[in-house]
Amino acid sequence: MDNRAIAAMLDEIADMLEVLGDNPFKVRAYRRLAAYVDHLDTELREIHARGGLGDIPGVGKALRAKLEEMLETGDLAYYRRLRERVPPGVLEMLAIPGLGPRKVGLIYSQTGISSLDELYRAAQEKRLRQIPGLGGKTEFNIKKGIDMLRSLGREVTLGTALPRALQLRDYLAEMPQVEAVEIVGSIRRGKPLVGDVDLLVASSDEAAVREKVRKYRRVLEVDREGPGYIHGRLELGLEFEVIVVAPGDFYRSLLLCTGSRAHREKMVEAMRGVDLRGVDSEQAIYQRLAMQYVPPELREDRGEIERAREGTLPSLVTVEDLRGDLHVHTDWSDGGSNLREMAEAARARGYRYLAVTDHSQSLAVSRGLDVERLRSQVEEIRALNREWTDFRLLTGIEVDILRDGSLDLPDEVLAGLDVVIASIHSHFRLSREEQTARLEAAIRNPHVDIIGHLTGRLLVRRPGYEVDVDRVLRLAREHRTALEINAHPDRLDIDEETARRACQAGVRVAICSDAHHRADLDLVSYGVLSARRGWVGRSDVLNAMELDELLAYLGTSGGDAG
DNA sequence: GCCGTTTTCGGCCCGACTGTTTTCAGTCG
Numbered sequence: 001m002d003n004r005a006i007a008a009m010l011d012e013i014a015d016m017l018e019v020l021g022d023n024p025f026k027v028r029a030y031r032r033l034a035a036y037v038d039h040l041d042t043e044l045r046e047i048h049a050r051g052g053l054g055d056i057p058g059v060g061k062a063l064r065a066k067l068e069e070m071l072e073t074g075d076l077a078y079y080r081r082l083r084e085r086v087p088p089g090v091l092e093m094l095a096i097p098g099l100g101p102r103k104v105g106l107i108y109s110q111t112g113i114s115s116l117d118e119l120y121r122a123a124q125e126k127r128l129r130q131i132p133g134l135g136g137k138t139e140f141n142i143k144k145g146i147d148m149l150r151s152l153g154r155e156v157t158l159g160t161a162l163p164r165a166l167q168l169r170d171y172l173a174e175m176p177q178v179e180a181v182e183i184v185g186s187i188r189r190g191k192p193l194v195g196d197v198d199l200l201v202a203s204s205d206e207a208a209v210r211e212k213v214r215k216y217r218r219v220l221e222v223d224r225e226g227p228g229y230i231h232g233r234l235e236l237g238l239e240f241e242v243i244v245v246a247p248g249d250f251y252r253s254l255l256l257c258t259g260s261r262a263h264r265e266k267m268v269e270a271m272r273g274v275d276l277r278g279v280d281s282e283q284a285i286y287q288r289l290a291m292q293y294v295p296p297e298l299r300e301d302r303g304e305i306e307r308a309r310e311g312t313l314p315s316l317v318t319v320e321d322l323r324g325d326l327h328v329h330t331d332w333s334d335g336g337s338n339l340r341e342m343a344e345a346a347r348a349r350g351y352r353y354l355a356v357t358d359h360s361q362s363l364a365v366s367r368g369l370d371v372e373r374l375r376s377q378v379e380e381i382r383a384l385n386r387e388w389t390d391f392r393l394l395t396g397i398e399v400d401i402l403r404d405g406s407l408d409l410p411d412e413v414l415a416g417l418d419v420v421i422a423s424i425h426s427h428f429r430l431s432r433e434e435q436t437a438r439l440e441a442a443i444r445n446p447h448v449d450i451i452g453h454l455t456g457r458l459l460v461r462r463p464g465y466e467v468d469v470d471r472v473l474r475l476a477r478e479h480r481t482a483l484e485i486n487a488h489p490d491r492l493d494i495d496e497e498t499a500r501r502a503c504q505a506g507v508r509v510a511i512c513s514d515a516h517h518r519a520d521l522d523l524v525s526y527g528v529l530s531a532r533r534g535w536v537g538r539s540d541v542l543n544a545m546e547l548d549e550l551l552a553y554l555g556t557s558g559g560d561a562g
Numbered sequence: 563g564c565c566g567t568t569t570t571c572g573g574c575c576c577g578a579c580t581g582t583t584t585t586c587a588g589t590c591g
Contacts, residue, residue: 017563025574029563060564098580100589133588137581334575364576365591425591426578 001070003037003044004163009070009079010034015094016086018101019108032058039336039519045071089115096145097462098138106133120146148463155193156238157459158526159489162187164234165197168216172242175212177205179247184257190297190529192459192492196239200257202250209244251279259299266305297532316532317511319525321544324353326419327398327452327484327512328521332377333358334366337518339377339384339393345518347391353547355394355419356381360408362400363425369397371413378416392547394418398452403427405441407448414447418554421484423452424465432466439467443475449554450510450542451476453486453493461490469498473505480553482508482542485534487527488520499534510542 001009014030017023036058037044047053048071053064070076086108093104093116110131113119120143122128128139165183172181178201182188185198203209210230214222219240222232231241245253252271256264270289279285286293291308295316298304307313329335330342337345339356346354356377359368369377374397381393396419400408407414407422414420422442430438442448454472455464476483483502486493491514494502499509511527513520531541538544545553 023563026563028574033563058564062563098589102588133582135582141581362577363591364578367575428591429579 001074003040006070007034007038013079015091016082019086019105021105033063039517087114092116095149096142098141116146152460155195157489158192161194161197171216177203177208180250182254188258188296189299190533199242200254201244202247203244206244213242251282252276255282255285258296262301263299314535314537317536317538317541319528321538323546324351324543325513326355326510326543327357327421328515329358330356333368335516341518343393345521353392353394355396357396357398357421360397360399362408398423400425401438401442405438419449420447421450421452422448424456428465435465436468436471439472440475443479443481450482450484452484453491454483455493457493459490473502473507476507477505482510485509485511485527485531486514487511487524488514489526492530496530496534499531499536503536503540508542509540
């Protein structure tokens with residue numbers, strides 16, 4: 001088992017223990033280990049080989065034995081036993097908003113209901129309210145929640161699909177018969193939600209490629225197969241299709257398999273009658289069509305084909321353009337890495353600066369900083385900054401926007417920080433007017449530089465709260481407040497559409513990882529993909545600025561002031 | 563489950579809101 005699989009199993013164990021009403025601290029032990037393993041940059045297998053499992057924080061005798069069993073046998077008896085007591089369908093109920101482990105456990109033990117379909121029927125037939133502790137309101141919310149889950153469909157986030165697509169790509173790339181292999185379809189376009197993993201392979205031995213796919217250990221089943229293609233499901237039920245073409249057809253196929261349907265139809269039209277023999281890249285094809293190269297993220301038929309013909313496509317922001325990250329957490333609040341680790345990870349990425357923006361006091365669960373602790377953190381940051389000449393930690397906070405729109409820390413404290421992000425973390429159910437008024441108050445605060453994750457959406461889990469985006473954009477422009485593109489693949493908030501409108505409106509965006517661990521700085525690439533899909537250019541991006549320029553923009557004095 | 567010790571047990575982030583109660587349990591962030 002690899003780290004990803006082990007982390008998933010540990011998390012599932014935690015879910016099952018919770019439903020069974022086991023000791024919450026035991027549950028936390030499993031969750032903490034799952035998160036740790038998920039962030040590990042070494043395979044547990046290697047750590048095991050050198051006998052280091054016991055040195056992992058939070059691993060004692062019991063967890064160590066379980067890790068060993070997983071690594072050595074690829075299975076875990078304890079997990080199997082729990083599965084017998086808690087069917088998978090019961091765990092799916094945890095995704096329903098408002099339904100936690102206790103209520104799920106109650107429903108299962110009282111009724112034996114073990115799937116979403118059964119649960120939905122029971123809610124419709126008003127049978128749930130008969131369970132002591134549940135009422136009509138919960139019943140209604142369960143129905144609404146299942147409707148919401150169904151509307152989300154079978155799509156998964158890019159954060160789930162892309163790593164698996166890369167694994168399959170690398171697996172196929174090992175074959176000597178494979179001349180080229182690329183991820184295509186919506187993943188290549190960087191769509192935040194994708195329904196399947198599509199790969200294009202160039203090979204003259206397509207039967208061998210299909211055979212290799214069938215033998216891939218992460219393939220659950222193959223359901224369709226024929227000359228030139230093989231289709232089935234990977235882990236998590238994720239659909240995949242591998243298309244095999246002759247090497248001479250690769251780049252034309254690559255272009256046609258990447259764009260959205262509407263984009264593809266227009267390109268087929270454009271290619272009609274054009275001699276594409278001998279092209280050795282997508283760029284060469286566009287050239288023969290007298291078009292600018294269209295980056296995959298733009299291939300949605302939103303005007304990019306016309307602009308490419310005119311030669312007026314924008315130059316899109318790249319990961320390499322970013323000079324720093326302006327939204328990260330450390331172990332001062334709910335992050336998993338300390339200041340130095342975060343700083344070193346940022347330096348290793350080639351960043352010139354990193355703003356430390358831990359949570360503020362009202363977010364108690366995250367050990368949010370009060371004025372005193374913030375002051376201590378700032379001191380530690382100043383001390384650390386003496387160590388580098390090529391890099392700078394910026395002081396900052398992700399300050400909570402309270403219910404009435406006021407901020408969680410006094411103005412004079414915010415004034416002393418390099419970067420202030422204001423975010424909503426509570427009262428999601430207010431009306432559009434109330435929500436927008438809170439944001440307006442935050443934007444009008446002269447110390448606020450960036451509004452964090454504007455809508456609070458969590459992809460595949462929860463829609464964002466209602467916001468008057470037009471009004472926010474007008475205010476943001478007026479007050480030179482940037483909007484964050486929160487790069488976490490579960491958020492991607494603001495979305496690409498809003499990002500495009502922001503840039504058209506002259507509002508800057510900040511593409512930030514919201515990393516809670518040093519390994520998560522890399523998540524920024526998802527935000528860049530989303531930004532590119534929103535036609536965002538380098539000059540639109542706050543953290544593409546050099547340090548001096550940024551500090552001038554933020555209105556701080558640059559040196560060690562404050 | 564782990565951990566640390568003032569060392570083999572007792573503590574392990576918490577505060578607000580919701581829906582169900584009628585004084586509180588469960589969920590969420």
